[in-house]
Amino acid sequence: MDGSKINDKQVTEEVLLEQGYRKYSGEDLDIYYSKEICAHIGNCVLGNPEVFEVGRRPWIIADNGGLEEDIRVINTCPSGALKYIRKDGK
Numbered sequence: 001m002d003g004s005k006i007n008d009k010q011v012t013e014e015v016l017l018e019q020g021y022r023k024y025s026g027e028d029l030d031i032y033y034s035k036e037i038c039a040h041i042g043n044c045v046l047g048n049p050e051v052f053e054v055g056r057r058p059w060i061i062a063d064n065g066g067l068e069e070d071i072r073v074i075n076t077c078p079s080g081a082l083k084y085i086r087k088d089g090k
């Protein structure tokens, strides 16, 4: 699933926050997560446990991965619970 889009449209922070996503800021991108949508499949944690670690606060640290790696893992989320917005506007 493309983590930069909802219904084929580029996501905006406004829409994500409105829909109940929480923001986890990073240097190159911000990651957004919705607990309600999460299916607890674990692709994120398996994909990169340095970025996504359930027992940690905050459980998502975007800067532990880097831009391309974070996007790769976010796009493996099957439910749409993870989204991202790049800071370079791409």
Ligand code: SF4
Binding pocket: 037, 038, 039, 040, 041, 042, 043, 044, 045, 076, 077, 078, 079, 080, 081, 082
């Ligand atoms: S990959 Fe997505 S659905 Fe699965 S646990 Fe992570 S956030 Fe939840």
